[in-house]
Amino acid sequence: MSQSKRRLTKLKLLANFFENVDIISIYIKTDIIHNLFQEDKGLDYSKLELFHLQYTDSLIELLTKIKRQKENDMLAVLNEIDINKKYISGFEEKQVDGFETDRKMYSGIFSNHLKNIYQDLTENKFRINWENILYFNKKYAKEFYRSEVNEDLLKSAAFPAYQYQDYQIERKLLGKLNIQNFKVRFICGFIVSGNEYELFRIFQTDDHFVFDIEGKKMYLTDPKRMEKLNTSPNESNQGAIINQLKKKNEELENAMDERKKILPDQVQSVLKDYIKNLENTDVMSRIFDINEETNILRAMLNLNLNNN
Structure with missing residues (x-):
């Protein structure tokens, strides 16, 4: 048995x-x-x-x-x-953990930057240090900014603009920003053909604008173009690899x-x-x-x- x-x-x-x-x-x-x-x-x-x-x-x-x-x-x-x-x-050990926290802080820093630009333009003074905002893309663009994008959706034709040092800010954009007290939210970043772009939304509106970093321009986006853009939050390139490997x-x-x-x-x-x-x-x-x-x-x- x-x-x-x-x-x-x-x-x-x-x-x-x-x-x-x-x-x-x-x-x-x-x-x-x-x-x-x-x-x-x-x-x-x-x-x-x-x-x-x-x-x-x-x-x-x-x-x-x-x-x-x-x-x-x-x-x-x-x-x-x-x-x-x-x-x-x-x-996972090498992932940048501070991006999400810095992204939120960056929105506030960029808002203050825009407010200071407006103040300087009204006083005809040019006291802004652009490095105060350029630090963010220098730190995170290669790791986080999205590369799969049609660059034409991010560009803009000529527009009436204020000139501030080497930068152009669309007049219509600055007017809309003034109404909302310059409060903006960083949505996501793009890097394509060596050019870096950052997308922002104006507080309590559906208006978005692009900061063309290499072109040194800020301008409103066309809502129809926005529909074709992937505006989901940026994630680490390593994070994407991790998700692919897990899947x-x-x-x-x-x-x-x-x-x-x-x-x-x-x-x-x-x-x-x-x-x-x-x-x-x-x-x-x-x-x-x-x-x-x-x-x-x-x-x-x-x-x-x-x-x-």
Whole structure:
């Protein structure tokens, strides 16, 4: 009986590995046969051993070989997942954590900068240090600013402008800013063809404007162009790589689980025949000498074990 129990344990492990309905059904039916011999000491254990030799051992050997093949196939996938995890860990350690905080602070700094420009223009003075705002793109553009963009959507035709030092500020923009007390919010940055652009929204309005850093211009954007722009928050280039690797690992794990469960059609056919043999009266009669016990077992094996 201990040998029979060990076989059941192996069969259960294989059923758990493949998660196949037919293998699970075979395990349950085999367990029923084992329990009948265990509970009825009058039965001939040699017949149970013969049953295992004819059926269980062959099935275990077949499934074990298939399991080893699948484990070898999965090894390469597991190695790829492991390498991806190492890259993810390395990138996460290097990520810039302060961007989101600095982005919020930058909105306030830029607002004050615009207010000071307006004040200087009214007084015909030029006291602004542009480095007060240029620090942000110098620190974050390469790492965070979005490169996949149609640059034409960010550019502007000629417009009436105020000249402040080397910079041009659209007159209409400055008027709208004055109405909202120069409160703005940094939306996102773009870097394309070596040019850097920053997109802002005027507080409590749907008006947006662009700061063309290389062109040294600020101007309102066309709402129709805004519809075509990706204005979602910037994320670290490393963050994008991390997300891609995590998604790839998830896909690999799901595909691996599915491939593990798939059995060749020929093996599926053998499993169906195996179940039929377990339910066959002649086979059961060779195991049990007493017809009454055979009938009881047949009734149990004929239960639909796949349904609750």
